[in-house]
Amino acid sequence: MATICPVALDVSRLREEVRRTYSAVARDPTSEFHFHRGPDYAGSRLGYDLSELKSLPGPATAAFAGVGNPFDMERLESGATVIDIGSGAGMDCLLAGRRVGSAGSVIGFDMTDEMLARGRAAAGEAGLEQVRFEKADVQDLPLDGGSVDIVISNGVFNLLPDKAKLFRELYRVVRPGGRLQFADIIVGVELSEKVRNDIDLWTG
Amino acid sequence: MTELLEKTGFRNVAPRRFFDSFAGTTKERVAGKYQVRGANFIAYK
Numbered sequence: 729m730a731t732i733c734p735v736a737l738d739v740s741r742l743r744e745e746v747r748r749t750y751s752a753v754a755r756d757p758t759s760e761f762h763f764h765r766g767p768d769y770a771g772s773r774l775g776y777d778l779s780e781l782k783s784l785p786g787p788a789t790a791a792f793a794g795v796g797n798p799f800d801m802e803r804l805e806s807g808a809t810v811i812d813i814g815s816g817a818g819m820d821c822l823l824a825g826r827r828v829g830s831a832g833s834v835i836g837f838d839m840t841d842e843m844l845a846r847g848r849a850a851a852g853e854a855g856l857e858q859v860r861f862e863k864a865d866v867q868d869l870p871l872d873g874g875s876v877d878i879v880i881s882n883g884v885f886n887l888l889p890d891k892a893k894l895f896r897e898l899y900r901v902v903r904p905g906g907r908l909q910f911a912d913i914i915v916g917v918e919l920s921e922k923v924r925n926d927i928d929l930w931t932g
Numbered sequence: 933m934t935e936l937l938e939k940t941g942f943r944n945v946a947p948r949r950f951f952d953s954f955a956g957t958t959k960e961r962v963a964g965k966y967q968v969r970g971a972n973f974i975a976y977k
Contacts, residue, residue: 762957762958762959763953763954763957763959764953764954764956764957773951773952773953773955774951774953774970775949794970795951795953795970795971796949796951796953796970796971796972797949797951797972798972800948800949800972801948801972801974802974883953883970885933891933891936892936892939892940895936895937895940895942896940898940899940899941899942899977902977903977904977905976905977906976906977907974907975907976907977908937908942908973908974908975908976909972909973909974909975910972910973911951911970911971911972911973912933912970912971912973913953913968913969913970913971914933914947914950914968914969914970914971915966915967915968916966916967916968916969917966917967919966
């Protein structure tokens with residue numbers, strides 16, 4: 729399995745392509761994309777509880793585009809402080825907010841204004857005051873060291889070329905004894921330099 | 933992924949479950965060629 733993928737692509741162009749792609753998803757999740765979206769996909773392929781997803785505000789679930797299920801691991805404890813890296817439309821933040829309850833807090837970080845707007849509207853509609861969304865560079869989080877119990881994320885780490893920098897930042901903000909529980913894509917074969925530098929494959 | 937997380941200082945890093953996240957999409961063939969899958973991971977500090 730490939731674990732380290734040195735790349736020489738244009739990082740600023742990649743960042744803009746990611747932003748463009750996910751802004752388009754936020755504007756119209758039913759458009760044609762080369763990845764699945766929505767609650768039915770999450771329920772049928774990723775093991776989410778579809779009845780719980782149906783109870784969430786539609787704008788948050790319709791634009792969901794994760795690749796796994798961060799909730800299919802350890803239980804999020806009541807009162808925990810949780811952050812979601814690349815929170816998108818906020819579906820996982822809302823689920824986390826229900827699990828940590830009003831004594832906990834959930835912050836979704838994203839770089840896409842349209843996704844942040846969906847998340848904020850959905851949290852308001854769901855009445856989850858413990859859930860909020862912030863625009864931030866996820867490799868330079870506006871958080872104190874050791875202030876986070878649990879980091880969740882779903883299909884976002886693969887979009888960041890400098891994963892070592894991201895992981896160092898997550899290690900900084902997580903408290904001793906805290907944890908990451910996330911989903912991402914993995915590649916089972918060694919990729920050629922040409923493939924690693926193909927932005928269309930990164931944003932796909 | 934596991935190697936990089938451990939190098940950062942996280943411990944007990946492990947993939948927990950795998951998903952055919954791209955089955956049925958227009959990228960299914962490419963995903964199959966490069967064995968691309970979704971995976972759940974857990975890692976502790």
